Amino acid sequence: MDLFYLAIGAIFVNNILLAQYLGNCPFCGVSKKLGTSIGMGVAVIFVATLASVFTWLVYHYILKPYDMQFIQTLAFILIIASLVQFVEIFLKKQSKGLYNALGIFLPLITTNCAVMGIALLNIKHEFNFLEMVIFSVASATGFALAIVLFAGLRERLMISPVPRAMQGTAVALVTAGVMSLAFFGFYGMVQ
């Protein structure tokens, strides 16, 4: 039951994009079309889960026993960067369809703060393995949910008469603020 609360909390209450501010660059960058935002969301779920598993294992079985937590940042970013590269090569060889769908988003993910952020939060909250997997999948799902909802709103915004100065990113950010306020409605649902 606790795991269920953990998942709901990560998706809605502490939504990684709207409450924890992680992953805002792709949030504004690739949310102009519904199709691309779904691709980005799926790619993030996939990479974030894999990256969290690897970084958690490396932290607990290599860095911690040898007292090397201080190179955590360096180790994590290298793991994420090489993992992304590896996934890209693997998909290209094994699954053409998936590669065509996710391919262009993969290089972008290396510098996506959401992926690195989830990996760091796993360590900060001192999760065990199972909790870590649930939290990573749920957080990344929260990211996907927010970016897909946001893309839907932005498609409508494109055809609305917005004041000229507020066009583009400015109005998108204000919209994101209103969405974030809406997500605050879940606050208190899970402690």
Next chain:
Amino acid sequence: MKFKEALLHGLWKDLTPFRLVLGLCPALAVTSSAENGMGMGLAATFVLVFSNMFISMLRKVIPDKVRIGSFIVVIATLVVLVEMVMKAYFFPLSQQLGIFIPLIVVNCIILGRAEAFASRNPVLLSMVDGLSIGIGFTISLTVLGSIREVLGAGSWFGMQVFGESFEPFEFMVKAPGAFICLGIMLGLMNAYSRKRGETFIQT
């Protein structure tokens, strides 16, 4: 002449995060107070200046195909350095900024400058460029943090601004306030540059 341009472009022409819409995560996350915004800005400036320096030094050595990976290693090393210095000398601030200090690694501004400027310009010019972008970023974050802190907590750099009777808008220091505040500031800057006849490149 070149130096002057490199020094000034980060303060208005390429002001982050407003004119180059990069590095939004720290701009939103740590600006709940002016002090946090400034601390984050200074940490990022340090990393920017030195990452630009090292990458510019190594620009002829790094093979083109693995450049992004190499840049990230340089940046990550510097971030680890900042992390340790902040833990040792500015412990309360480092607790406040939390995971956003290690996340400087994935700040797109730093990688963006490495790729767009430092990898094709001489060392000194690259450092000036890093300094300029960094100062612009620090000023933006401090301003954003000041607005949010004054309205949301009634204080500025921890000093009380309004009297006892002031009811703070708590909304401003929370997540929705961050998005809306940044959006409105972007809109105001758009309106100002439009008035000056500049075109604003953002979509």
